[in-house]
Amino acid sequence: MASDFALFFGEMMRRPTQVVAIAPSSAATARLMIRGLIHTRGPIVEIGPGTGSFTKAIVASGVAPERLTLLEMNPRFCEILAEKFPGVRVLNRKAQDIQDIGLTDIEAVISGVPVLSRPTIQREVVGRALEVMAPNGFFNQITYSPHSPISTEMQQELGVHSKKLGTVWANLPPARVFQFKKRAH
Numbered sequence: 001m002a003s004d005f006a007l008f009f010g011e012m013m014r015r016p017t018q019v020v021a022i023a024p025s026s027a028a029t030a031r032l033m034i035r036g037l038i039h040t041r042g043p044i045v046e047i048g049p050g051t052g053s054f055t056k057a058i059v060a061s062g063v064a065p066e067r068l069t070l071l072e073m074n075p076r077f078c079e080i081l082a083e084k085f086p087g088v089r090v091l092n093r094k095a096q097d098i099q100d101i102g103l104t105d106i107e108a109v110i111s112g113v114p115v116l117s118r119p120t121i122q123r124e125v126v127g128r129a130l131e132v133m134a135p136n137g138f139f140n141q142i143t144y145s146p147h148s149p150i151s152t153e154m155q156q157e158l159g160v161h162s163k164k165l166g167t168v169w170a171n172l173p174p175a176r177v178f179q180f181k182k183r184a185h
Contacts, residue, residue, distance in 0.1 A: 032166050045069045049077070065085060108139075126139060164177070
């Protein structure tokens with residue numbers, strides 16, 4: 001099987017609107033992205049898994065494959081993900097479809113979907129995810145910006161608060177991970 005980087009690069013060239021990062025995320029970034037998963041018991045959804053850097057870390061952390069659903073737009077990535085991760089539900093669908101996949105009380109969303117400075121995507125992806133999440137669920141988002149990928153104003157609109165989980169300088173480019181949770185009423 002081709003390396004993840006070769007597969008990633010090939011799909012980036014063939015489908016540039018579907019593959020927007022410049023390389024798969026590092027193992028260190030994946031470990032940061034899955035922070036908090038060991039405390040969950042319900043469904044987990046990963047959106048924009050690409051070649052599976054985060055998926056690999058999720059499964060390696062002990063999450064049962066049947067608890068994990070992947071939403072990926074790229075059909076080739078879906079084939080590879082289904083081969084690599086038996087038992088994981090792989091859907092060739094966009095992140096905005098999260099409300100339509102039959103899950104409720106989702107405890108965690110792990111997102112590789114670019115949402116920075118894209119209010120429409122933030123509403124359609126983060127907003128819709130929040131509607132099917134458990135009350136104490138969380139949404140972990142990667143970004144290459146030093147600041148939260150969701151503005152304070154949009155966080156207020158969506159009813160969430162954020163916490164920066166950390167920075168991985170050894171990622172290409174350096175990555176930051178933010179966690180979003182619903183505000184308590």
